[in-house]
Amino acid sequence: MVSERLASIPESTTMKISAMAKKLNAAGLDVIDLGVGEPDFDTPKNICDAAIDSIRRGETHYLPTSGIPELRAAIAEKLYNDNGIEISPDLVSVVPGAKMAIFAAIQALLDEGDECVLIGPSWVSYEPCVNFAGGRVRWAQVDEEFKPTDLADSITSKTRMILVNSPSNPTGAVFGREILEEIGDLAIDHNLAVLSDEIYEKIVYGQEHISMGSFPGMSERTVTVNGFSKCYAMTGWRLGYLAGPQEVMKWVNRILSHSVSHATTFVQWAGIEALKGPQDSIRAMVAEFKERRDLLVSGLEDIGIVCSLPGGAFYVFPDVSEFGGGDSFAERMLSEAMVAATPGSAFGPGGVGHVRISYAASKERLTEALERMGKMLG
Ligand code: PMP
Numbered sequence: 001m002v003s004e005r006l007a008s009i010p011e012s013t014t015m016k017i018s019a020m021a022k023k024l025n026a027a028g029l030d031v032i033d034l035g036v037g038e039p040d041f042d043t044p045k046n047i048c049d050a051a052i053d054s055i056r057r058g059e060t061h062y063l064p065t066s067g068i069p070e071l072r073a074a075i076a077e078k079l080y081n082d083n084g085i086e087i088s089p090d091l092v093s094v095v096p097g098a099k100m101a102i103f104a105a106i107q108a109l110l111d112e113g114d115e116c117v118l119i120g121p122s123w124v125s126y127e128p129c130v131n132f133a134g135g136r137v138r139w140a141q142v143d144e145e146f147k148p149t150d151l152a153d154s155i156t157s158k159t160r161m162i163l164v165n166s167p168s169n170p171t172g173a174v175f176g177r178e179i180l181e182e183i184g185d186l187a188i189d190h191n192l193a194v195l196s197d198e199i200y201e202k203i204v205y206g207q208e209h210i211s212m213g214s215f216p217g218m219s220e221r222t223v224t225v226n227g228f229s230k231c232y233a234m235t236g237w238r239l240g241y242l243a244g245p246q247e248v249m250k251w252v253n254r255i256l257s258h259s260v261s262h263a264t265t266f267v268q269w270a271g272i273e274a275l276k277g278p279q280d281s282i283r284a285m286v287a288e289f290k291e292r293r294d295l296l297v298s299g300l301e302d303i304g305i306v307c308s309l310p311g312g313a314f315y316v317f318p319d320v321s322e323f324g325g326g327d328s329f330a331e332r333m334l335s336e337a338m339v340a341a342t343p344g345s346a347f348g349p350g351g352v353g354h355v356r357i358s359y360a361a362s363k364e365r366l367t368e369a370l371e372r373m374g375k376m377l378g
């Protein structure tokens, strides 16, 4: 009864593992969930209050597809001030989560048989989104620090786009100016689009986040994606956005108008407060993440798992090939240590030897997880 096209689309491993950990905990087991990438902080109160106030004002009706003008203007202002991207609010669309932004942008950019370059281990949903569009992924290789090594060789006559995700999920790598310039030059030379997923932009540890859309000549070929899930601990609110060239955004809006219609009305008002209200919760969250990262990386080293220090996001991505590879290691972690982690194979062929461990969990839970893993490794 179902389409053949969908037969190649796998379940999202991150969502699957999170659901499994929740189910085991509900059954009374004490599983430490380091599988899913979700801040364990509460959404700041001022943001919650803005949503509640807007419901009370009666902001509960349909909106134009691309979102309320006040939020689109606030996003355009943010893109200019934080990212150096000059774009009209007319070219910003608000969507229910950055995931939908990525889905819609890829459907708008790719035709059947077109190729999208992904740089090394990449977030679980990119390849399925490319496959939904009838396209295919070409994987660019990376070095031990997850920086690209053969980008130019990954471009073929079928390539239409390069996807950039810095800071990266799952590797935590943050790309510097030189790499981004190389990507930009390739995109210009080969007339490619760049989809820049910047959802972890604020979660960096002493590194500078640079936006692809800020480079000269890149604004007309870059679609910038961002959202509120990670920086404002708003995962369940489903709020994200994208901004890009008119010819792309026209089709993105058409996809949205026939699918989700728009992001939830009162959630959009909360988004305005997130962008315009106090930003100190981000600073506190990032300081806490940095302490957890250091604790986890040195704790893993103590039990014999070597892992590079990620510059951003909230994941470590150690190579566990000597322990049998990512799939079997994640399976052992769950069955023997009751710690959920995501096998690196979920992030493409380059991730097979790795496991992704999220440190969006308290220091107490991370310490407990390290103790359990230490026992597991004997
Ligand atoms: N991009 C990356 C790299 C992510 O890790 C996530 C987390 N789910 C998303 C996009 C989607 O975020 P959202 O919750 O806004 O859909």
Ligand code: GLU
Residues within 6 Å of the ligand: 012, 014, 015, 035, 036, 037, 038, 099, 123, 124, 125, 169
């Ligand atoms: N981005 C998070 C992760 O990678 C949340 C789950 C998802 O949307 O895939 O774990």
